[in-house]
Amino acid sequence: MNTNKPIKNVVIAGGGTAGWMAAAALSKLLGKNLNISLIESDDIPTVGVGEATIPTLHVFHRLLGINEQEFMAATNATFKLAISFENWRDENQDYLHSFGFLGKDCWAAGFQHFWLKGRDKGFASEIGDYCAEHLGSRTGKFAVLPNQDLNHAYHHDAGLYAKFLRKIAEQHGINRIEGKITEVNLNQQDGQIESLLLASGQLVEGDLFIDCTGFRGLLIENALHTGFEDWSHWLPCDSAIAVQTTTTSTPVPYTRSIARESGWQWRIPLQNRTGNGLVFCSKYMTDEQAKQLLLDNIEGDLLTEPRVIKYKTGTRRKHWNKNCVAIGLSSGFIEPLESTSIHLIQRGIVRLMQMFPAQGLVQADIDEFNAQTKFETDNVRDFIILHYHVTQRRDSKFWRYCSSMPIPESLAHRLEMFAAAAKVYKYPNELFGESSWIQVMLGQGIEPKQYHPIVDMMEDEELKAFLNNIKSVVKRKNDNLPHHYDFIQHYCKSPMM
Secondary structure (H helix, E strand, O other), X not given: OEOXXXXXXXXXXXXXXXXXXXXXXXXXXXXXXXXXXXXXXXXOOOOOOOOEOOOOHHHHHHHHXXXXXXXXXXXXXXXXXXXXXXXXXXXXXXXXXXXXXXXXOOOOOOHHHHHHXXXXXXXXXXXXXXXXXXXXXXXXEOOXXXXXXXXXXXXXXXXHHHHHHHHXXXXXXXXXXXXXXXXXXXXXXXXXXXXXXXXXXXXXXXXXXXXXXXXXXXXHHHHOOOOEEEOOXXXXXXXXXXXXXXXXXXXXXXXXXXXXXXXXXXXXXXXXXXXXXEEEOOOOOOHHHHHHHHHOOOOOOEOOOOEEEEOOOEEEOOOEEOOEEEOHHHHEEOOHHHOOHHHHHHHHHHHHHHOOOOOOOEHHHXXXXXXXXHHHHHHHHXXXXXXXXXXXXXXXXXXXXXXXXXXXXXXXXXXXXXXXXXXOOOOOOOOOOHHHHHHHHHHOOOOOOOOOHHHHHOOHHHHHHHHHHHHHHHHHHHHOOOEHHHHHHHHOOOOOO
């Protein structure tokens, strides 16, 4: 596809986090040369439970010039340094997957190799002691310091985040159209989208359409029949129940992910409330059973009624098809276990801006966009499957299925490399780095058979001093930090508190 028609009119179908992230970025960074409209209906609720993020959100906020304190105060945000995985390896066995980096690497081998030998020799403590964010999660201490690495993320209110971004978009000329899309009109010659018909009778024409209509995929699927790659045989959970409760204790700087009989429960602490939910597989648990399980395991009073969300894990066969780009849930869904939803939204938006077809659509650009998106999405998929598959749990049909199911060859290769010799790797443009893979593989119970021989070049005393020095630096830094919630009160307290 090569069209010489310049792209001037961009139509974003749908609001929510995906729609308003796209609107804010496009209007502020490319808006002078474009007419951008966003269509959303107040009558259509958004999923709105994407309350946890990962550190890559800093990239998006820097592009938009967003002030961290203003954002956090406006969205009731708290800091997130890690995810606590409870009962995943086995019942009553927990571990943390923290942000940041583990220890120090050398040219031939990562820190895990030095740590493994130190542990075998009896003078290395748990691997998280060599990572500032890991220790900060356990002690509840954190502060934003000048010139520090941005290895923290956030817990925030998704609905308030969309409102925050809407203000930015409207300041830069976005045209919001209230209405419900009833029909997607295609060009009879080339099959591209020409316009969207609203229930009011208004016709919204465009050159490029961004589908942010959520699971419905109103444009990318209902109109263009792009196709869907089903991953439910690898990620069998297909339902979630979400509910908000009052806060009963000081928020912790990490998300809790608590494995249950046929899925897992999340607990996300905000400044003014707690977000709760249960992700589960309907083949093993009914909605009513799941609702009761969740209500039996939450703290505080209910602020909302529990609501059920149905989904299918997988991805569109093309994320950009003809003149339509799918962003957010319309592009596919990988469950929220590692808080990747907003990251994938921002990557789609940034990639679109980098490859923006100002002078007209070029098929080679569309193909490259889809190839890059597929590579990145497959990496995230594999990382999520890892949590389910590498487990010692055999206490239910669900966990027995997960532990015995076939897995993608790409993931099997990673697991074999680590189990054999503690080797991990990261390709360019992959989201999860070596420290993440190491923490989760160790946490889920993989024990490497050997470490890299370069470690044996160090005498035991030298290795001991190397490990102790890293550990003491991390501890000293942590000891000098305030409690993270005390810092929030000083730094970004919400006016709603």
